[in-house]
Amino acid sequence: xxxxxxxxxxxxxxxxxxxxxxxxxxxxxxxxxxxxxxxxxxxxxxxxxxxxxxxxxxxxxxxxxxxxxxxxxxxxxxxxxxxxxxxxxxxxxxxxxxxxxxxxxxxxxxxxxxxxxxxxxxxxxxxxxxxxxxxxxxxxxxxxxxxxxxxxxxxxxxxxxxxxxxxxxxxxx
Numbered sequence: 001x002x003x004x005x006x007x008x009x010x011x012x013x014x015x016x017x018x019x020x021x022x023x024x025x026x027x028x029x030x031x032x033x034x035x036x037x038x039x040x041x042x043x044x045x046x047x048x049x050x051x052x053x054x055x056x057x058x059x060x061x062x063x064x065x066x067x068x069x070x071x072x073x074x075x076x077x078x079x080x081x082x083x084x085x086x087x088x089x090x091x092x093x094x095x096x097x098x099x100x101x102x103x104x105x106x107x108x109x110x111x112x113x114x115x116x117x118x119x120x121x122x123x124x125x126x127x128x129x130x131x132x133x134x135x136x137x138x139x140x141x142x143x144x145x146x147x148x149x150x151x152x153x154x155x156x157x158x159x160x161x162x163x164x165x166x167x168x169x170x171x172x173x
Contacts, residue, residue: 001022001040002022002025002026002029002036002037002039002040002041002094003018003021003022003025003040003041003042003043004040004041004042004043005017005018005021005042005043005044005045006042006043006044006045007045008044008045008046008047008050009045009046009047009050009104011045011104012045012046012102012104013045015118015119015122016119017043017045017102017122018043020119020122020123020126021041021043021100021126023123023126023158024122024123024124024126024127024130024154024158025041025043025126025127025130027127027154027155027157027158028126028127028130028131028134028154029130031150031153031154031157032134032150037094038094038095039094039095039096039097040094040095040096040097041096041097041098041099041100041130041133042096042098042099042100043099043100043101043102043126044099044100044101044102045101045102045104046101046102046103046104047103047104047105048064048103048104048105048106049064050101050103051064051065051068051101051102051103051106052064052065052103054068054101055068058070064103064105064106065103065106066102066103066106066107066110066125067100067101067102067103067107067125067126067128067129068100068101068129069098069099069100069101069129069130069132069133070098070099070100070133071097071098071132071133071134071135072095072096072097072098072099072133073098097130097133097134098133100126100129100130100133102122102125102126102129107121107122107125116161120160120161121163123155123158123160124151124155124160124163127151127154127155128147128151131147131150131151136150148164151163151164152164
């Protein structure tokens with residue numbers, strides 16, 4: 001399995017986080033031409049209090065958020081300057097891409113506010129987190145556009161709608 005799911009909040013177990021994580025992560029890697037069997041990702045299902053602590057410890061923002069990710073390496077998605085991308089396993093063991101954490105209450109509230117299924121929103125956040133592990137970000141407009149396009153394509157491959165509301169595709173076509 002690509003994902004190793006850790007349950008700090010049992011509501012995640014009941015919601016099927018392990019299956020949602022595996023599905024979203026496999027789809028993201030496959031879309032980018034990576035072999036999922038060569039990688040591993042740890043996924044933590046926690047609550048808002050725990051993610052606020054993690055957000056404070058690692059980002060100096062002690063508030064709840066929907067998803068956090070910690071890449072095992074500092075990767076650049078476009079590999080400027082010859083940075084090796086994608087990361088390749090060094091031996092027969094899967095390459096650990098990093099860790100993702102999701103907060104139950106924030107994810108639930110956002111899904112309700114957006115009028116979408118909880119599972120759909122969580123799958124989107126897993127895809128989003130995996131892209132971060134691979135070096136994608138959304139700090140600059142061009143990077144955000146690329147990341148959003150990839151997310152929409154990956155989710156579309158899973159039969160899920162574009163989370164950014166563009167009914168006819170990420171490029172408007």
